[in-house]
Amino acid sequence: MLKQSQMLIPTLREVPADAEIASHKLLLRAGMARQLASGIYTYLPLALRTLHKIQAIVREEMNKAGAQELLMPAMQPAELWHQTGRWDVYGPELVRLRDRHDRSFALGPTHEEVITSLVRDEINSYKKLPINLYQIQTKFRDEVRPRFGLIRCREFIMKDAYSFDTTQEGLDRNFQAMYDAYTNIFTRVGLNFRAVEADAGAIGGKGTYEFMALCEIGEDTIAYSEEGDYAANLEKAEVVYKPSEKPAVEAPAREKVHTPGIKTIDQLVEFLNVEAKQIIKSLIYRVDDKLVMVLVRGDHELNEVKLKNLYDATTVGLASEAEIVSVTGAPAGFVGPVGIDGEKVEIIADNYVQDVYDGIVGANETDYHLAHVVPGRDFAVSRFADLRNITEGDQCPRTGGAIKFARGVEVGHVFKLGTKYSQAMGATYLDENGRSQPMIMGCYGIGVSRTIAAVIEQNNDENGIIWPVAVAPFHVHVIPVNVKVEEQRQISEQISEALQKAGVEVLFDDRPERAGVKFKDADLIGLPLRITVSDKAAQEGTVEVRVRKTGETVNVKVADLVSEVKTMLARVDHTGAALFGNE
Amino acid sequence: MLKQSQMLIPTLREVPADAEIASHKLLLRAGMARQLASGIYTYLPLALRTLHKIQAIVREEMNKAGAQELLMPAMQPAELWHQTGRWDVYGPELVRLRDRHDRSFALGPTHEEVITSLVRDEINSYKKLPINLYQIQTKFRDEVRPRFGLIRCREFIMKDAYSFDTTQEGLDRNFQAMYDAYTNIFTRVGLNFRAVEADAGAIGGKGTYEFMALCEIGEDTIAYSEEGDYAANLEKAEVVYKPSEKPAVEAPAREKVHTPGIKTIDQLVEFLNVEAKQIIKSLIYRVDDKLVMVLVRGDHELNEVKLKNLYDATTVGLASEAEIVSVTGAPAGFVGPVGIDGEKVEIIADNYVQDVYDGIVGANETDYHLAHVVPGRDFAVSRFADLRNITEGDQCPRTGGAIKFARGVEVGHVFKLGTKYSQAMGATYLDENGRSQPMIMGCYGIGVSRTIAAVIEQNNDENGIIWPVAVAPFHVHVIPVNVKVEEQRQISEQISEALQKAGVEVLFDDRPERAGVKFKDADLIGLPLRITVSDKAAQEGTVEVRVRKTGETVNVKVADLVSEVKTMLARVDHTGAALFGNE
Incomplete structure (x- = not known):
């Protein structure tokens, strides 16, 4: 049992100004960590x-x-x-x-x-x-x-x-x-x-x-399927190519369209009143030391990691404006594959470019695009490959189910x-x-x-942390409503010692604070169980046990407390692993 | 139980060239530590x-x-x-x-x-x-x-x-x-x-x-008394001043002696055929920003820490040759207190200078000393104080017993x-x-x-380390004489598991090495007990238990092994603290 009055647990009522996310705020507010310099922390006793x-x-x-x-x-x-x-x-x-x-x-x-x-x-x-x-x-x-x-x-x-x-x-x-x-x-x-x-x-x-x-708050996007256990980083997630049906009627002959100042996909969609997926984006990349034209559908994003892996390259990056002009004769925004010499600049495309049967590309001429363009008919592609980011709703490469996105924080790596x-x-x-x-x-x-x-x-609410039992700083927070009432103090100490002897780790809040302050701190610190000792303890022989996670409370006889607490901890704990006698 | 074949314990037969002391050699030889750069080590699994x-x-x-x-x-x-x-x-x-x-x-x-x-x-x-x-x-x-x-x-x-x-x-x-x-x-x-x-x-x-x-090998000298628990660093140890009896006859008048090129105490002792304790060393020190003459008997060493504390100074150090000449008119080796103006340069002395009733000092003139000099009569001392290092045989300030010296390594500091x-x-x-x-x-x-x-x-012999039980990497080394003999291997594994289950930590040498090699490694690693499993284990149901510290061996029935090992470990251990079930 440790007495809170003697521990360094400097809880804070105010939310620190520079803390953006829950765990950062709560580590500071629950008195667990303090910053010494940017990105350099002291771990206080609880942490x-x-x-x-x-x-x-x-x-x-x-x-x-x-x-x-x-x-x-x-x-x-x-x-x-x-x-x-x-x-x-x-x-x-x-x-x-x-x-x-x-x-x-x-x-x-x-x-x-x-x-x-x-x-x-x-x-x-x-x-x-x-x-x-x-x-x-x-x-x-x-x-x-x-x-x-x-x-x-x-x-x-x-x-x-x-x-x-x-x-x-x-x-x-x-x-x-x-x-x-x-x-x-x-x-x-x-x-x-x-x-x-x-x-x-x-x-x-x-x-x-x-x-x-x-x-x-994770900085990485994870693509996963709810069916099965497939999960991959966005940069890694494989896109399955399922060709769409070819329309019965072939596209008319290609046609040059005047698109003054119209450079982006969004602008084209509005100006030409088409869908983004009808447009073929043409990007000039420097892959190691050579220039490549990469085609992706207007509603898709190029995945540079896949591009890099396709060439087994060390570096990839967008070509400079000068390089683009040298290859195509036109500035970015009006670049396209039609008329490009594939011998000089390889033209590769994401698989889904094959699905564009009546497309729009840059005309390699400032302020002009080409409409009714068909890959294969109007220009040659040297290789089709999986070159785009997966999107939500795409097919899972394992199960065929729909892909969903989630955010994650990397905690391990093999x-x-x-x-x-x-x-x-x-x-x-x-x-x-x-x-x-x-x-x-x-x-x-x-x-x-x-x-x-x-x-x-992952384990908090508006009042504070909600520790999983296995990694909680202590298992139980024992709080006398008024520590100056001798009976409350004595019973609190007795149950704390009995619990500790049974392998349950106890933080005993012996501070002469108001009950409200102590309850607020207890919620903030977030130990799995809180035991409140009031006058009832002496009068009726019961204390109140509250589960931090669910908020449920139960009155327990002091005589049954140790076994009851052990049962409740085992129930609260998600893992079911042995908790006691191992420390 | 851990199997030695799977552990990184790279023992060495050769003594590493750059290791000067036993612990350094043994940490390397027993495969416990490796140097990455000067003064920077990797702790291997045993360490x-x-x-x-x-x-x-x-x-x-x-x-x-x-x-x-x-x-x-x-x-x-x-x-x-x-x-x-x-x-x-x-x-x-x-x-x-x-x-x-x-x-x-x-x-x-x-x-x-x-x-x-x-x-x-x-x-x-x-x-x-x-x-x-x-x-x-x-x-x-x-x-x-x-x-x-x-x-x-x-x-x-x-x-x-x-x-x-x-x-x-x-x-x-x-x-x-x-x-x-x-x-x-x-x-x-x-x-x-x-x-x-x-x-x-x-x-x-x-x-x-x-x-x-x-x-x-300690770099610090400790002065201690075998009676009582007094111990102090050389720099700190207080010297009790007990005046010696004053001789009945006063020294004759002082006399200038020609001492060509004779500068040190040893030279003076030989040249004048006197005892070192008859000579008074006169040292010019710079204490913060003033010069001081400090007198110590020829057989004693000045303690600079005591000098510093006497003046509550920040820095003390020997004066430069030029400063010495400026104060005394003579070079170091011929400096003395007679004729020095105490108003300009304070003259202080160790207590024991009072015991010199017929002394020799420098004459403040190159190649000359003064004989028959008496403090107080021939020169004034402004303060006597404890200014010297304690020596073996001096009186303990607590018990009065004789002081002894020992060497020590600092492991803690309050x-x-x-x-x-x-x-x-x-x-x-x-x-x-x-x-x-x-x-x-x-x-x-x-x-x-x-x-x-x-x-x-503190715990080694010519064959290797001798671990105290409380900090031994494992408690017991189990060694089959020939691991390829199936019965030996099986029994070794069984007893290792039984011991481990009882809280005894076992290193099992399952390597296909000759017995001699394994025994040498066992001595080097130095676990408290070695259990040798030979053919006797199957034939007679006994194994040999050897105490690393004493070399004693005893044959123990396999059936009694766990309790016997626990008893022996408790006996070998110096502390008597509980060893099992705490880890």
């Missing part, structure tokens, strides 16, 4: 208790999955980052410093370099593999715009794991073990989450999932690295035949401190 | 288990003493350090960096600034005090010469606590509570330590103890800060009368990662 509970869950599941915990330093010599080339690539997000001897260090935003050099130096035989090493440790990332409290910080706590295998199948097994462990972790923590297929990007390797906590780091740093092993082979790696991260914020984001 | 156990003990005792845990950031804005003036004072040990917006930060070597600003902002009434806040966190200190493995690092783990009180008595109570908690912590951890009186130094405040783990930081940073509270008062602070540190090294330093 630290929750942090420790999350860490304990992470450790249990990681150990169960066969991973081993170690602890690497925050200060990482620049030489390691030069070996992988990331010293130059990482940019200003990497916190850099020099020591007294003018040697350069990074403050680790991640530990691929350190772990790979460790395993390279210590393991050289297939006999010692596979291995999966993890740590729970403070990371540093100098974000351009830290925001949202513990969601996007410059100093934060991560669990990062790295697996080393001899075969792709081994990596697949470790990857699956981590996927399963993460599923267990986020379930136990009490999050509503989805494992979302994500794009592997330039970092290499195939197979990557982001674990997204679903919430409005990633197949392959041999990118082991090759760059020479992390090889001798196989059964004495041949040197690069180790095959995976990496697996959990935003531990961010998870606190995600849990709060 | 991390010990680290976690030490942390758990620290937490338990800190919580029991009424302290509350929180967690502050490593990155600290320079502005806070400017408020206390330490940004300029701290020097190159402070790791500094700039963020992407060119704002300056320190990586915290300590957290007085951060905690004081937090408490200043959150607490403003006497009603919320006292409070004692602590964290277990990674610290950064850019040491000139990192060495000795985990003893002196640039990145290391500390427990640091800060108390805030309204009265000096409150501070005294918090200080005593921390003193007691530290005594419990280091006892439970298994260290042979002393709480040593230390000098409070310029940081201000009175009352400071260092908790020193006694070991040969310190009364007073109002130094609260005044500098405006951490005030309103007292009962509504008056604003500065909070009275204490700070309390434990070198958590250094403690690992100190424990090893």
